[in-house]
Amino acid sequence: MTDKKPFAWETAIAWKNKDRIVVRGYDVNELTGTISFAEHFHLVLKGELPTPEVGRMTDAIMVNMAEHAMSPSSATVRFATSGGAELNAAVAAGVAGIGRLHGTADRPAELFLSVARRADEEGLADAEAARRVVAEMRAVKERMPGFHHAQHIRDPRTARLMDLSGKLGITGRHVTIARAMEDATEAVFGRRIWINGPGAMGCVGLDMGYEPLQLKALFIVCRSLSLCAHSIEEMTREKGWRASSNSPMVQPLDLSMQGPDHYDGPADRTLS
Incomplete structure (x- = not known):
């Protein structure tokens, strides 16, 4: 016999049953169509709805930081997609590219x-x-x-x-x-x-x-929009591997970029 209770995830964020989904005490259907995604971000992360000013500023930051053209994370997404990664895997790779020198608040x-x-x-x-x-x-x-x-x-x-x-x-x-x-x-x-x-x-x-x-979470959430867009564009517009020899420009993985002219390791040698 044991007095241990059955395992359950203990969380203050949300709960659900067959009929309801409740987020920080609010029924999700009451929130839907009533608050913005930026306000919902604040609620989920911090536990309370923001003031109108904080909600508007959160939204502004998300718009401001969502897209930055080619950056380490978007380039990573494109290379992952070029290798055949699915959208979610490619975006995960891009998120992993957000580090100490890129995308940190x-x-x-x-x-x-x-x-x-x-x-x-x-x-x-x-x-x-x-x-x-x-x-x-x-x-x-x-x-x-x-x-x-x-x-x-x-x-x-x-x-x-x-x-x-x-x-x-x-x-x-x-x-x-x-x-x-x-x-x-x-x-x-x-x-x-x-x-x-x-x-x-x-x-x-x-x-x-x-x-x-x-704040790091806020950046990851808003930049993921950009990463999705870059992955989708890469898979629908470009050829895989970024190595096509008939492309109008030299591609990053083209063999001409990998020959001996770009190698500075040891010269050819043998085991004998």
């Missing part, structure tokens, strides 16, 4: 939180804590997540997100810290290092009440 969010903690612990003004952190990261040549974009230099997405955050009354301490860090780069680097899109998403997201991992 969680890392800049963690950086902004660390500046706030330092200001509190050392009794510094936020701007001074921001300046010290920038100087210290520069001294050890540590990358500043959320700043600079190799393709845009000044990311065109940033200004729109920051402006909308201000108009909606969301801008708070973490946006202020991010701007102070950007200001500090001029003296430390001798040039301005601009906040990039994920950096803007990070600081605005913190001021909206999201945690870093929740």
Whole structure:
């Protein structure tokens, strides 16, 4: 005999039975056609419906970050699709390509939180804590997540997100810290290092009440739209393997790209 109860997944997110599906206490049919997907994202992830301002800002971030043309994740999706991967597998491959240097809002969010903690612990003004952190990261040549974009230099997405955050009354301490860090780069680097899109998403997201991992989830969810589109286009428009010899351009997997002219390993040798 045992007093152990039967196994069940313990969750505060949702439950269902034969007749109902309930999400965070709301019947899914009451939510359907009533709230936006961005509001539903907030509800599922955080447990409560957002304020109208946070709901609108969440939606804006999703639109702003959903598509970025060819990037590591979309290129990964296309290569996976080129090899015959099904849509879900190709998109999973693309999501796996979202890493420390691509598609992260969680890392800049963690950086902004660390500046706030330092200001509190050392009794510094936020701007001074921001300046010290920038100087210290520069001294050890540590990358500043959320700043600079190799393709845009000044990311065109940033200004729109920051402006909308201000108009909606969301801008708070973490946006202020991010701007102070950007200001500090001029003296430390001798040039301005601009906040990039994920950096803007990070600081605005913190001021909206999201945690870093929740912001990473937000990026993954919205960018998956793009990854689906790239996979579908690749499978319906292009030939498999990206290696066709009769293509009007040299394909990435073409044999001409893999010959000895592009090899710098050991010369031909034998076991004898």
